[in-house]
Amino acid sequence: MKYFTFAAGLFTASMTLAQTPILTIYAPDYFASEWGPGPAIEAAFEESCSCDLQFKTGDVMSRIILEGERTEADAVIGLNTDITKKARETGLFAAHGQDNAQLTLPIEWSDEIFLPFNYGHTAFIYNTEKVANPPASFDALVNSGADLSLVIQDPRSSISGLALVLWVKAVYGEQAEAVWQKLAPKILTVTKGWSESYGLFSDGEADMVLSYTTSPAYHIVAENDLTKKAAIFPEGHYFMVELAAKIASTDVPDLADAFLAFIMTDQFQNIIPEGNWSLPAALPKSQWPQAFQDLPLPEKVLFYSEEEAANLRKETIEEWRRALSK
Amino acid sequence: MAPRIVQISTSALICSFVLLPLLAVWGQADGPTGLGPADWSALRFTILQAALSALLSTLSAVPLARALARAQFWGRAAVIRLMGAPFILPVIVAILGLIAVFGQNGWLNTGLRSLGFGSFSIYGLQGVLLAHVFFNLPLATRMILLGWATIPQERLRLGQSLDLRGFARFRLIEFPMLMTVLPSAVVVIFVICLSSFTVALALGGGPKSTTLELAIYQAFRFDFDFAKAALLGLVQLGVSALAAVFALGFAWGHQLGIGLDRPIALGRHSTLQKYLDGVVIGAALLFLGLPLLLVLGNGLGSVTSLPAAVWMAALRSVLIALGATALCMLLSLSLLSRGGEAIATLGITVSPLVLGTGLFLIARPYVNPFEISLWVTLCVNALMSLPFAVRILRPEMSQVDANFRWLSASLGLSRLGWWRWVVWPRLRRPFGFAAGLTAALSMGDLGVIALFGDAERATLPLKLYQLMGSYRMEQAAGCASLLLILSFGFFWVFDFLGRRNA
Numbered sequence: 107m108k109y110f111t112f113a114a115g116l117f118t119a120s121m122t123l124a125q126t127p128i129l130t131i132y133a134p135d136y137f138a139s140e141w142g143p144g145p146a147i148e149a150a151f152e153e154s155c156s157c158d159l160q161f162k163t164g165d166v167m168s169r170i171i172l173e174g175e176r177t178e179a180d181a182v183i184g185l186n187t188d189i190t191k192k193a194r195e196t197g198l199f200a201a202h203g204q205d206n207a208q209l210t211l212p213i214e215w216s217d218e219i220f221l222p223f224n225y226g227h228t229a230f231i232y233n234t235e236k237v238a239n240p241p242a243s244f245d246a247l248v249n250s251g252a253d254l255s256l257v258i259q260d261p262r263s264s265i266s267g268l269a270l271v272l273w274v275k276a277v278y279g280e281q282a283e284a285v286w287q288k289l290a291p292k293i294l295t296v297t298k299g300w301s302e303s304y305g306l307f308s309d310g311e312a313d314m315v316l317s318y319t320t321s322p323a324y325h326i327v328a329e330n331d332l333t334k335k336a337a338i339f340p341e342g343h344y345f346m347v348e349l350a351a352k353i354a355s356t357d358v359p360d361l362a363d364a365f366l367a368f369i370m371t372d373q374f375q376n377i378i379p380e381g382n383w384s385l386p387a388a389l390p391k392s393q394w395p396q397a398f399q400d401l402p403l404p405e406k407v408l409f410y411s412e413e414e415a416a417n418l419r420k421e422t423i424e425e426w427r428r429a430l431s432k
Numbered sequence: 433m434a435p436r437i438v439q440i441s442t443s444a445l446i447c448s449f450v451l452l453p454l455l456a457v458w459g460q461a462d463g464p465t466g467l468g469p470a471d472w473s474a475l476r477f478t479i480l481q482a483a484l485s486a487l488l489s490t491l492s493a494v495p496l497a498r499a500l501a502r503a504q505f506w507g508r509a510a511v512i513r514l515m516g517a518p519f520i521l522p523v524i525v526a527i528l529g530l531i532a533v534f535g536q537n538g539w540l541n542t543g544l545r546s547l548g549f550g551s552f553s554i555y556g557l558q559g560v561l562l563a564h565v566f567f568n569l570p571l572a573t574r575m576i577l578l579g580w581a582t583i584p585q586e587r588l589r590l591g592q593s594l595d596l597r598g599f600a601r602f603r604l605i606e607f608p609m610l611m612t613v614l615p616s617a618v619v620v621i622f623v624i625c626l627s628s629f630t631v632a633l634a635l636g637g638g639p640k641s642t643t644l645e646l647a648i649y650q651a652f653r654f655d656f657d658f659a660k661a662a663l664l665g666l667v668q669l670g671v672s673a674l675a676a677v678f679a680l681g682f683a684w685g686h687q688l689g690i691g692l693d694r695p696i697a698l699g700r701h702s703t704l705q706k707y708l709d710g711v712v713i714g715a716a717l718l719f720l721g722l723p724l725l726l727v728l729g730n731g732l733g734s735v736t737s738l739p740a741a742v743w744m745a746a747l748r749s750v751l752i753a754l755g756a757t758a759l760c761m762l763l764s765l766s767l768l769s770r771g772g773e774a775i776a777t778l779g780i781t782v783s784p785l786v787l788g789t790g791l792f793l794i795a796r797p798y799v800n801p802f803e804i805s806l807w808v809t810l811c812v813n814a815l816m817s818l819p820f821a822v823r824i825l826r827p828e829m830s831q832v833d834a835n836f837r838w839l840s841a842s843l844g845l846s847r848l849g850w851w852r853w854v855v856w857p858r859l860r861r862p863f864g865f866a867a868g869l870t871a872a873l874s875m876g877d878l879g880v881i882a883l884f885g886d887a888e889r890a891t892l893p894l895k896l897y898q899l900m901g902s903y904r905m906e907q908a909a910g911c912a913s914l915l916l917i918l919s920f921g922f923f924w925v926f927d928f929l930g931r932r933n934a
Contacts, residue, residue, distance in 0.1 A: 135894070140741050141902035162802060171656045172460065172793060178800070192656055255536065260633060262642075262650040294536070295555045296638045298630045298646075301900035305528055306634075308905045311535045324903040383903065419654075427470065427639045 127157045129361045132170065134184040135163040143381025150377065151368050157361050167193055170353075174198070180356035181365055183223065185349045186265050188272075188419070190220050191412040193351075200354040202366045208388050212407045213345055220349040222387040223369045224378045226318040227343035227404055228269045229336035230256065237313050244277055244341040248288050255294040257303045257312040261423045264299050266346070270316050271422040272415060273344035276408040282422065286429030293430065319343060319403055324383045326397045335402075342406035347387070442766040443775045449815060450778045453790020454665055460658035460793070471647055471664070478643040479671060481557065481632060482625035485564035486618045492565065493572035493617070494610065496716050499709035500573070501580040511717065512577065513927055515570035518720055520872035520919045521727075522893045523630045524900070525912040529723030530554070530563055530635070532730070539722070559635030564628065568621045570720060571869075575823060578862055579613035580606075582831045615679040616773065616823050623672045623780050623819070644668050648783050658789075665786035672781035676774050727912055734910025735917075742895050742911055746918060749892040752806060753874040753922060756813035760870045761863065763814065764821035768829045776822040779815040787812060806889055813877055817870035824866040825859065832858050864930015871922040876915060892918070 138144035138161035148159045166182050167189050173179075177198070185193060193199065202221040209215050211225060230247070232240050237254070241247035247254075259267030271282075278285045294312045297303045307315035314337070325331040350369055352362045368374050372393070375386035379398050391399060410418060467475075500512060518526065533539050534554040541551040554562060583605065591605050629645035636642075644664055651661040767776050791808055795801045801808075836854050845854070878893040890898070892915050899908035 136898060136901040139890070139895075139898040139902065140739070141898060141904060165653060168652050168656060168789075169792075172658070172789065173796070176796075189654065260639070260646070263633075263646060263653065268654075290638075293638060295634055295636075297634045298649075301897060302524060302527065302630065302634055304903070305524065305900055305905060305908075306531065309528060309531060309535075310537050311531055321903070328903070424470075427642075430638045431640050 127358050127361060129155070129157050129159045129358055129365060130178055130180050131159065131161050131365070132166045132179045132182045133161045133163055134166060137161070137184045137382070138163045143377050146377045146381055147374060150373055151365060155361060155364055157358075159365070170198060171196060175355055177353060177355070179353050180358050180362045181350060181352050183348075183350040185220065185351065187220075187347055187349070187412050188265060188268050188415050190217075190349065191416040194219060194412075198354055199351045200356075200359075202350070202352055203363060204366055204370050208370050210386070210388055210390055211347065213409050217349075220351050221366055221369060222347045223350050223374070224382055224384040224387050225345065225347040226320045226384045227345055227407065228266060228273050229317060229319040229321070229338070229343055229404075230314040231307065231317045231321050231334055231336050232314045233307075233310075234333045234335055236310070240314075240335070240337045242337075242339075244339040247337070247339070248285050250292070252291045254292055254314065255312045256289070256292050256314050256316070257294055257306050258296055258316040259300055259303055260296045260298060261426055264297075266300050266316060266318070267296075268419070268423075269344050269346050271426045272410055272418065273408060274426075275418055275422045276344060276410065277341045283425040283429050286426055287432070290430050290432065296430070318346070318384065320379075320384050320398070320401065323379070323397050323401055327380060327395070338402050338404055340406065342408040343404040345407045345409040348384070438766045439769065439772065442763055443772065446763070446767075446775055446778060446815065446818070449811070450782050450787070452794060453787050454662060454669070454782060456790040456793040457658050457665070457786055458662040460662075465657065465659040465663055467663070467667075470642070471644075474642045474644050474647050475667065475671075477641060478626055478645075478668075481560050481564070481628070481636075481641070481643070482622045484557075485561055485568065485625040486622035488561055489565045489568040489621050490572045490576075490614055490617050493569055493576050494614075495712050496569070497573045497576035497580060498606070499712040500577055503706070503709045503713060509931070511713065512574070513924055514717070514721065515574050515577075517570065517724055517872075517916075517920050517923065518566050519568065519571045519869070520876045520923060521567075521724075522876045522878060522896060522912075522915065524897070525727055525915065526563065526567065526723070527631060527634050528730075528912075529727040530566060532726040533723050534559075534562065554635055555637030557636065557641070559637065560628075560632050560641055563631045563635050564621075564625050566720065566723065567631075568624065569716070571820070572617045572621060573716075574865060575617045576610070576613055578824060578865070579609050579827055581861075582827050583609050613827060616826075619676050619679040619777065620780075620819050620823055622675050623777060626668055626672060627780070627783055645783055645785075648785055652785055652789070661783075661786055661789075665783045668783055669778075669781045672777065676777045724916065727909075728916055731906075731909030731911070731913030734906050735914050738907060738910050738914065741890075742892070742899075742907075742914070745890045745892045745895045746914060748806070748889070749875050750918065750922075752810050752813065752891065753871040755810045756817065756874040757867050757871040757926075759811065759814035760817045760821050761867055764818055764825055764866065767818070767822050768826050773819075773822050773826060776818040779818045784812070784816075802889075806891075809877075809891070810874075813874035814870070816877065817866075817873050820869055820873075821866040824862045824869070828859055828862045829855070861930045864926050864928070867930070868923040868926030871926060872919040875919040875922060 133144060136142050144161050148161065151159050162179070166184055170177055170179065170182065170193070174196070175198070199219050201218045204221055206215050206217070209222060211222060215222060241250050241254070258270055261267040261271045274285055275282045295306070297306070300317065303315050304317060306312055317336075319336045319338075322334045322336055325334040350366060352359075352366055356362045370388050372389060375389040376393075378384060378386040379395050385398065386394070500508070521529070531538060531554070534552065535541070536551070544551055553559075587605055591601055596604060627645050629643055629649065632641050632643045633646060644667065648661050648664045651657045651664065764776070767773065791812075792801050795804060795808070832855055840850050840854055876893060878891075878897065892911065896908055896911040896915065899911055
């Protein structure tokens, strides 16, 4: 019987006491796994809320849209700006009620619904032991010889892949398709998601991988490995931000508000750098961990508003597809 | 054969489990939708790569199975058991294994360069085909090998006494057997490859190699266009169904005649043939074994340092695999007919993404989908393995039926006696293989759990992705090794139980 109970326990989530209110937050899988920031955030929030915070993982936005008004989520975390236009149009979200002036982002943020909690920039990461002379600018990358190999993500299946095509568009505008044609012979392959790309890069299959400016921090902090670097381009890097929001129909609005307020606290923000390997959205640079303070970061940040990004998406993906299909 | 009522109800159950989710997703549609030019080119590429993959896998499996059927050497049983391992790997692991051998800095290119040759690029259609053959060659080989085992000894002896050699023997004895086995092997591999996505993209080298599954994924993740996802899912199902109908119509009936049910011995063959067989088997071993060994070796050192959560996930995956195996084998026994084979194919014709979402929509009004996510995973895994199980069991079952039905009827053997004394002793070998395959497949499948799993119910493949997603490539490699060991362990144990004393 003991074994049966044990086996049954494996299949059912931990039981919670009936009187404890539950705050359900939809989050991406990487966020809530034990290697993401989720568990630390959950523990920190539960210390003060006298509630049970539960992360439900999966494809956050698809599920919210499928569930509509009947969603059991009280809040969501981990949305990207590229899809916020559709998210906003559902009318399912309520104002976050936080003061945007507290944010320490490199861009202006005035959204009343979606609250940033961390950010980073697209960047090509290389291994200093294999690439002695990394391209010093986007132009240099585009015009480099075909012996430099890149792995990137598909803009149709990956957020970072989409950020890349927007990045190219932001730098080159009308010339984007021509630039893609020049990049094409250097692109070893395109993967479904970030993990496959980074795995190929880690195995030494390609010289550079599309990732984030903050990626080297993981290798420095966790592995004491100083050989992974982001190539910083003076043309600017595309800004990627992750957002949280409150669900309008929540049955625990006070808890949801408390959680959004908690996002802006130093306690939450301090978990982000080494939990999510990205930059905190509301913490001055002087308070970042040393490794993050030392990271080379771009001086120029490129960003499309959700309106612009939504309008450009089809066109930029099509340019990318045409150029790489040749 | 199972009673008719069982056959019909099983078929109805499977149809509804596959088709209702599709309809549920369709029901989310806001308005009509259509396919764009990019979708049509994706459809063309999907069919092209799936057809080529299926043909290449089965055609190269014929000489391999033939060599394995007649060669006698130490370790033959182990080699045959290895046939099945690539098929059960999570795709991301297989890709990294293949890259380690065939990639830019893989063994092959390092060797070629040191010999002064140019390098081979895995990225392109050739890479997609290479990976699909890697996945499916073992499956095809085992299916054909089981076909060889159904050739009655008496036919072979008759062939020998007529001094049939070379082509004549192939045409009169082996070809008819192949025509009963190959079409269904081609179809099942074709259908698996139709929903290829991660492999096709990563090894295809870019958007030239876009498959329908990617379009489905895009419709879900970015466009939230559920009608389009359902439409694409329907197209995928239609192509699979056409292929199934075509091939099953093409397949020959059982023209082998009946025999006395004794083990086969293909008889004498020349020294040259022996060497050729050796070369074929050696090449296949190298092709299939090397990537696996590299994956295993890469992560073996990190297995013991994996955190407790990974072991819990492993235990969860083991339980799911056992449950899925039991369910799948139970269902497959009632589908051992031509129609049953077609029904069973349904399990892999619907995109996992569409299936998962549909099940989520159906379950939602009644239960919290998270609470049942592992049970759903179990059912979906059983369903996805069903086509393989049925295909593996059916040739033997038909043979038993043809050989013994009349004798058993004349002896007045009860239904129980028929299964216990006639069917089971003959079916247990393919049964063990099918059960092993189901268990291993279920272990390695990421499937629907990725859609609505939660951290407390993660399976081992999901943990692998989580580790990779948080930069922990070394632990991910350890996780991959563990997954490989467990999957293969399952496969080996079931296969062994089926073959023991048989």
